[in-house]
Amino acid sequence: MSLFSEADIEFTPNGFGGVMMSGCGAGDFPAIIQLEITAESVPEELRTAYPESTAFQFVLDADNREIVVFMSQ
Numbered sequence: 001m002s003l004f005s006e007a008d009i010e011f012t013p014n015g016f017g018g019v020m021m022s023g024c025g026a027g028d029f030p031a032i033i034q035l036e037i038t039a040e041s042v043p044e045e046l047r048t049a050y051p052e053s054t055a056f057q058f059v060l061d062a063d064n065r066e067i068v069v070f071m072s073q
Contacts, residue, residue, distance in 0.1 A: 001031040001060050005043040019043070031060040
């Protein structure tokens with residue numbers, strides 16, 4: 001599973017570049033991506049919208065074919 005800001009991805013003839021976070025599952029555990037809002041870790045849109053130290057967890061629900069997002073402050 002990959003997470004990236006569409007505005008920050010740069011497409012090139014060899015693929016793409018930019019900040020991307022990824023995660024995977026293990027055994028029966030679903031794929032997850034976790035991140036915390038810090039000055040250097042996430043796009044400016046998130047830093048502006050949420051206070052520093054806000055944490056997000058993106059969890060793949062494969063049975064329902066959706067990503068579930070949890071937030072903690």
